Amino acid sequence: MPNKPAMQVHPRRGLGFLTLGASLHDILTRLKAQPRTYPTIDISYSSSEPLMIPVFLNLPSNGFRLRFDGPDQRLRLIEVLDFTKTQLRYNDKDLFKFPEASPTPAVDTGPAFRQIYNRMGLTNLEEYIPPILGSGSDQGILVWSYPGVAFTFPVQHANWSPKVDFVTLLSYTAPASALSMAIFDGRSWEEARSDLMIRACPYPRSLALSSRGRESRPDEVDLVRVGANGKILLDRRASSPFQMVLGKTTPQDLVAELGPPDAIYRKYDRRLSIHKTPPRDRKTGRAYSRSPPTNSDGLVDTDESSTHTSADDSDVEDHEMVKENTSSDLSAECFYNYFDHGFDVFISYPANRSPTLSPVESEEYGYESNTKKLVATKMLLHGNVPGSYPFNRYRRSRWVIDFQIAELDVNLDSETPYTALSESLAELWPGDLNKRAMVLNRDFWGDSPGSSCELLGSWEDSTNAQKKGMESNAKGGPGAGNTKLYGFPGLLFEVLKNDAVSCLTVY
Template sequence: MSLFSAQLQPGRGLGFLLLGATLHDVLTRLKAEPQLFPQLIVVHSPENPVTEPICIALRKNGIRLRFDGPEQRLRLIEIVDFTMNHITFKDRDLVRPSNGVASSPGSPVPGESPAGPTFRHIYHRLLGPTYGGEFIPSGNGEDQGLYVLSYPGVAFNFPLAASAYSPDKDVVSLLSSPSSQVAQSMAIFSGNSWAEARPTLWTETLPSVKVTSLLPRSKDVYPDEVSLVRLHGGGRIELFRKWTNNAFVINLGETTPQDLVRELGPPSAIYRKNDQRLVIHRLRTASNTRSRPSAGSSGRPDDLTDTDHSSMNTGSEDSDDEAAVEDAGNNAFGECFYNYFYLGFDVLLSTPVTPSPPPPGQTAEESPRGEIKAHSPDRLVVTKLVLHGNVPGSYEFNRHRRCRWEIGYLGDTGDGTPVNSESPFEHIEDRMTEKWGKLMIPKHDESPQQRQRGMVLNRGWGDSPGSSCELLGGWEDSGARRVDASGDSTSTLYGFPGLVFEVLKNGFVNAVTVF
């Protein structure tokens, strides 16, 4: 296996691994080079996969990549074994083996130890002088700790005996002892120093990272990514770009394929499969208003819960073909999904249908929508949006980038936090039931606290849904290679007016369908 060679960029990244890059982008790039990165291990919290940090361990490369849970952005790059990679800074090697002859770890000759960069090499030749660092004791009662030599955007850990540490000593004198001269690890982060960066490491707003810097594609159209989708009800959806004040509004039943391409660029793929396996549930929807109240009269068999027509399959890779986009916009028989894998959602294009009604109490000013615009009968418009959570441990993990969303018409939760993609579904269900009131209660049920019964979804059964509700074939249908073969293929669907939630066993939402 060849060594991973990269240029150190303090405060920015390591080679193509850039701080602020999304988990989906980084994993996709790493998987594209299996010879260089033969082992990828995704470490996450099974109980809180969307709130706790996520780690990618590259054990064959001596690197750890840490992402925050809500946004899934790269926050910290750690080098834990300098012998498994080749890192340079301004054309100087971080570690310089001495012609294959290993010297003692305490050698005073700069760069002579192959185990890691020496203090003298870092301080006198590579990065230069810096302010005094901090000593972090081990915490287990042992006389051993770490001294952090910190620069803007990069820090080095040196093992140091607690008995040898004194805040009165200067940094050069402190690290002149042979036992502390070789760095044990290195961290790349955003901030002036490691001590300053730690409190806001997982929450700091990071600059935009264009997809072009990570994954070159065939077109030169790269709009700013969508960082938040706000759901207003009544078919009105706002897509916000984090580093601007601009928002693109999608009105279900009105927005055209040309509108999407103009604002979002061409999709990554176009999926044309039409799944009819939920047609039986139209009658159930008409009599049970827990799901969309008007689904029974819409004449469409898939309006209830086709939560993910694209996360398992890619029907065709013609998204960058402008002729295909134009054909989809004018051909009624071209009903399809636009797959925006790098934005985290899919868009269903079909003939116009009336979107779900606005929530109770919403005024005309809050929902400035009239009737559906008069399109020609064979004109396709946006009728559905599928937002993907990219939750670690789910069966379709890393098919899409994580898409963050919030339900605008529910307001805050009392502590200033909106109901959003990080909220446990139990809390979302309570707020939705409270908002929609009697519309969420079956006629035969007098208890307003009665929970609705979910519909089981299994993505691993191919075309044999049996008594469950499996909307598309398994991951293997697309020929893609999953990062974690142990992903759970079973989830549960819960329907509300205008929304369907796909909920994992841990109680977090994996996908939301807006119709």
């Protein structure tokens, strides 16, 4: 097999760098960074239940299929379906070799049972699966398992007998090549497949944490617990929880606990400024007429041309007053982007706000009065929902809304459809607040992801979007990138048309 990549087989752990438990975002990012080795990447998912049904990542040019659970998007199963695409090695030796007379083997050629037996040894973890009744097939499947790895072989049902041992059956009675190989976490395939998608993962989501040098990297966040009045608790994989308090947690606290951000983003978007309270002069109390920042302030504003209008002398005077008072403040405000954690934190100067819920006990809440100090004032938790516009920009962040109040009808978590979430939250805030929505068009508000992936599920509102690349889908028909924003006090939900929450903003 000349010019074929070689990958080490690690039972119960993974295949090469593909580590069980790794996040879909981490695996997909690594694969996309090697287009020559992995030229084709297909993603299959459920368009109606993208957070409940497993996500399949197919690599036809490499002969692999990767299976991720829906809620946490962690790698649970690695399948080798074509042994001719990649050279497999076990303990630094070839797991099998193709005959020299056939440098280009047939597609259905796989390792013989004797090759696997000689390389991996004997096992008593066998299982025979007879052909399905009424299928018309006379061929069953024999699963030859070791802890964490299993092979399947075709067997004529007429040749199988419980009195014949499996070694004899595969070596003499029905010698055949393996059809596939599976790598999983478990003692045997028969034992593991019952809870394959829900069992605890022994390895972290981050591939970097699975490799050397992990001591210098921050621990990953398992779950974000959103409490009342700006309190957010971050449960971590191996470290103690870290509590953020909006309006009090400083950027230094974030770097110390979560590590430096993957990126820092500064942007002032005028399209939302209409919903804000206009700034006022501290001496006169008069409201300014215009939001001040421009590109000359060092900020990114992609829509300046569409919002620029002529101004009279009074507007110019007001504009200069605002610029003098706030340009330095706004240039310091920014988003800390934590792509590997799955969230953003907005760093700004605090301002007064109403509490999320009335405190049960007498305690202080809200922002500090020291307006000269930058603090975390907002947190964006990204869902990484397959089929959404920002898919694979962030690792999926799982969250739960925990106000520590009376029992509600449903779980308030990241997997709950928004309709059920809103019905329960409406019990806390009576009225029609949750029914009012703003439409957010991702087609025009952001750049195309420019992905080489092929999405095999349906795009949000496009029936002809199947089997097209992400970039063409994102630039597709009207409304293809539309989402809706629903607000509750302190909470803002971005909801897709399939009722999945794409992003939760806590402020």
